[in-house]
Amino acid sequence: MRAVLVASMLAAASLASAADFTVHEGPNVFVGQGGEKAVTDGVDFWLNGGSPPRSFKLLGYLTADVNSAGLNGMISMKRLPGKIAKQTKELGGNAVIIMDKATTAWQGNATITTNNTNPYMTTAQVNQRTFARTKMRYAVVKYLDAVPREAAEKLGDAGLPE
DSSP states (O other), X not given: OHHHHHHHHHHHHHHSOXXXXXXXXXXXXXXXXXXXXXXXXXXXXXXXXXXXXXXXXXXXEEEEEEEOSHHXXXXXXXXXXXXXXXXXXXXXXXXXXEEEEEEEEEEEEEEEEEEOSSTTOEEEEEEEEEEEEEEEEEEEEEEOSSSOHHHHHHHGGGGSOO
């Protein structure tokens, strides 16, 4: 029974959205300057102030707020790029630009109470625990030109869209 409950909880968690999406309104076509890039599941992740060195349309923003402490936090943070990539594709984007990352950590007491076979005897253990949440904000973008600006310059007029 417990295994079924755990499996159903994991399935529900995997179906949930990785992040909340908000639409960008206003001027939304830009050309970036390049920079550090990683690729996850076919989606470009522009890191450390980087942006695509090509024309792109800003679709909106994804904001993820995840547990980042302990083993569960490590697993959540490891899975986050794949979930963001999937959500970006569903929104029609090709890439994300990481806008901000903020981690809030605090310590607290977690009380664990267990009942032994003797109903009159209860043991309690208090542990000092560290809790942390990481909030990340991504700009979701869609590339407008067929090739990056540097490649288009090397190709001349043949690489530019009409």
